[in-house]
Amino acid sequence: MSQQSYDVIVAGVGAMGSAACWHLARRGLKVLGLERFDLGHAMGSSHGLSRIIRVAYFEGSHYVPIVRRAHELWRETGELAGLKLLHITGSLDLAPEGGGPVESSLQSCLDHGLSHEVIDAAEAMRRFPGFQLPAGHLGLWQPDGGFVASEKAIYAHVGLAQARGAEIRTNEPLIDWTPTAQGGVVVRTERGTYSAGRLVITSGGWIADAVPALTRNVATVKQAIGWFSTRRPELFREGAFPVFILHVEEGSFYGFPLYEHPGFKLGGPHFGREPMDPRDQDRTPSETQVRLIRECLARYIPDAAGEPLTLKGCVYTVSPDEDFIIDTVPGVPQAVFASACSGHGFKFASAIGEILADLSTSGHSPFDLVPFSLSRFDA
Missing domain, CATH: 3.50.50.60 (FAD/NAD(P)-binding domain)
Known part of the structure; x- marks a missing residue:
């Protein structure tokens, strides 16, 4: 050779x-x-058309300087390529008060001087009526979040x-x-x-x-994502709905406004990921993960809880921490x-x-x- x-x-x-x-x-x-x-x-x-970009980061403040640079580069790359890669919708972290994620996102905002607002469940639903949230939930709103056309x-x-x-x-x-x-x-x-x-x-x-x-320090898992029919698409269009992370008793889920696909995109549950060998060619999401996604939609985002239009599996590589x-x-x-x-x-x-x-x-x-x-x- x-x-x-x-x-x-x-x-x-x-x-x-x-x-x-x-x-x-x-x-x-x-x-x-x-x-x-x-x-x-x-x-x-x-794959899957879109990926969330959050600046408020509950996973740790040490990520914020890198994601700020990523923002700059997504804009620059899009301009050079003649494509819109970065879509700013605002991001919303939703979790029970005292549960940790909202408080950690807030800390990252305070550490790095990020624009933000803490809102209760009633205010989150007033601004984004597609949600039906438990009364004890808080939201961390950060206006610079959005998604990248992956x-x-x-x-x-x-x-x-x-x-x-x-x-x-x-x-x-x-x-x-x-x-x-x-x-x-x-x-x-x-x-x-x-x-x-x-x-x-x-x-x-x-x-x-x-x-x-x-x-010894990485594992591969499969995560489900799906696009679902909506009863009121006007609630979920880009410009009317944010990207979000939703922490509820069923698990942690992430979602997007409507983009290029007629269905509402939701992925998760984060801790329901299932181990897999990436050499396995099957990327069909598990029935358990899809059921949990549909239960999340029915309970918390009911106007987007229609029949699935597209279901996919993603392979994640996960470290112990x-x-x-x-x-x-x-x-x-x-x-x-x-x-x-x-x-x-x-x-x-x-x-x-x-x-x-x-x-x-x-x-x-x-x-x-x-x-x-x-x-x-x-x-």
Whole structure:
């Protein structure tokens, strides 16, 4: 097999990998992106038309500087590609008072000076009459939240990267890779062998195959998303309804205003995710997850509780603490990876692509990546 040489090889051209390809190519580097499926496939966690982008972040204030940068980059990338990628709708975190998520989101707002408002259930329903909320719920309203057009975002990153000379090869999964004595890497696929000075691994549910050190610290699970018929679509149109995270006794669910699909999109339940092997080709969501989604709609968003129009499964890669893992491969500083985004990573993809480009070129990032280090699991 012939061997071609590149500055950087990116293994996995989904949300993070496509962004990395763009940020590396725009710096003038010779880039090869390898994707095991078609571009924009539905076998991972980047499909489904839209992904929430929240700035108030109950998962931790340390995420806020990165998501703010992601906001900037989604706008810039959309402008460069001639696409609207970032849709600002406002975001609403809804949870029982004292339950934690609203209080944590509020703390992130206070830590970073974000515009916000705490509202009770009655006010949330007055503003957004599509909701029927328990009396004890609070809402954290943050006007800068919204959603990213997820599939368009991948196409935009790849198109921009190709315009700068990046080579993207689809349906060509990485088989294995080895570091070289000269400080580079050799990557092997079924079609060829390639060499590069640096390797970026962003292969989602398959990442432990390429980074065995992750085997004990990542798990792959399947999450359900669905689009459902609405009785009153005017309540849920973009401009009238926000993106939201809803914490209720049935679980944690996330939803969107109507966008491109005639159905109302709801995903969840967050803690009802089911372990799976990503090599299993079946992406049909489980009956249990779909039942819980429909029960959530019937009880809390009844005007969107019609029959399902589309049901899909997403593969998530989850870490034990549900924080990301962004690091170099142990003992191989020329190989960097991003993984285990635990179901809340897409919004960051534009910025994580830039971070991976920084780590690949200078070895440093302007962001504090200590919370995302692999070594935290050794403590």
